[in-house]
Amino acid sequence: MTRKRAFLFLQGPCSLLFARIADYLTAQGHDVYKINFNCGDSVYWQPRPALPFRRPLDELPEFLANVWTRYGITEQILFGDCRPVHRAAVANAKNFGIRTYVFDGGYFRPHWITMEREGVNGHSLLPRDPAWFRKIGTNLTPPSTIAFNPAFLDQAAYDIVYHLAGIANPLRYPNYKKHITIPPALEYACYIKRFQLAKAYATPRTSQARLFGQATDSLLFLALAIRY
Numbered sequence: 001m002t003r004k005r006a007f008l009f010l011q012g013p014c015s016l017l018f019a020r021i022a023d024y025l026t027a028q029g030h031d032v033y034k035i036n037f038n039c040g041d042s043v044y045w046q047p048r049p050a051l052p053f054r055r056p057l058d059e060l061p062e063f064l065a066n067v068w069t070r071y072g073i074t075e076q077i078l079f080g081d082c083r084p085v086h087r088a089a090v091a092n093a094k095n096f097g098i099r100t101y102v103f104d105g106g107y108f109r110p111h112w113i114t115m116e117r118e119g120v121n122g123h124s125l126l127p128r129d130p131a132w133f134r135k136i137g138t139n140l141t142p143p144s145t146i147a148f149n150p151a152f153l154d155q156a157a158y159d160i161v162y163h164l165a166g167i168a169n170p171l172r173y174p175n176y177k178k179h180i181t182i183p184p185a186l187e188y189a190c191y192i193k194r195f196q197l198a199k200a201y202a203t204p205r206t207s208q209a210r211l212f213g214q215a216t217d218s219l220l221f222l223a224l225a226i227r228y
Contacts, residue, residue, distance in 0.1 A: 006031040006071055009045075010078035011085055013103070014162040015155070016044055018077065033071050035064075037085050038169050038176045040162035053085075056175050061088040068096045079103045081119045083179040090119065 007025055009032065012018030022032045034050040036042045042050065053063055067073065076093060078086050081102045093100050104120045106112030114120055127133070169176050 004029055004031070005074040006033065008067065008071070008073045008076040008098075009034040010076060010089055011037055011041060011083060012044070012077075012079045014040065014044070014158045016158075017103075018079070019045055019048065021077070022048065031071070033067070033073070035067065036173075038173045039165040039167075042172075043161060043165045044158075052173070054173050054175060057084060057177070060085065061092060064089055064092065065096070068093075068098060073098055075099045075101060077101045077103070080179070081121075081123055084177065085179070090123075 007022070007030055009018050009022055018034075022034070026032050032048075034041075034045055034048065036045060036050045036052050042052075051067060053060065055063060073096070076089060076098055078089065078100070079102075080086060081090050081100075081104075090100055090102070100118050102116055102118065102120045102123075104114045106114050116124055116126075118125055166178075
């Protein structure tokens with residue numbers, strides 16, 4: 001029988017991903033807790049109960065320590081290890097015997113999402129020596145990719161709802177500060193410009209096929225990221 005664990009979810013992506021993972025863990029008999037940092041977090045966690053953090057950011061380490069201890073947290077799950085609301089959680093979790101799982105945008109896109117223990121990107125636990133990957137990779141089965149149509153409109157809708165909910169942040173979460181400094185309206189305008197120029201700067205399919213054909217080491221790296 002799998003040992004019962006207590007998972008703490010921190011800030012996730014603008015979608016239902018974390019809520020669905022939480023429901024799965026609950027169905028497996030584990031305890032699940034959540035800290036909300038803004039109204040967007042609340043929208044995508046409803047109707048599940050959560051702990052709101054409304055204090056100044058410098059009080060977060062103490063808040064986290066109390067939550068970890070009170071609920072016997074064994075693992076925590078978060079999206080992006082460099083967000084201000086996550087730095088204290090990643091830095092101090094080991095002192096409480098807590099394992100951290102970090103999600104982030106996939107190293108190779110589309111079709112991939114990255115999840116590693118303790119950190120991603122520059123904080124990844126994966127070795128930096130290319131020879132290690134080549135040696136270990138001889139025992140790995142090449143990962144399979146299931147093709148799908150990118151659900152851009154769905155993701156755009158999730159993002160818009162998240163930011164619309166944020167209008168209430170000054171009232172509900174007065175101390176919250178975004179980790180992204182670009183205003184949503186400007187970001188959306190850039191996407192519109194990008195779509196207008198997409199055809200002009202499109203990479204020929206033959207070049208894409210050639211690049212993917214040379215991606216053996218990249219796929220190996222990703223397979224190791226998932227396994228280790």
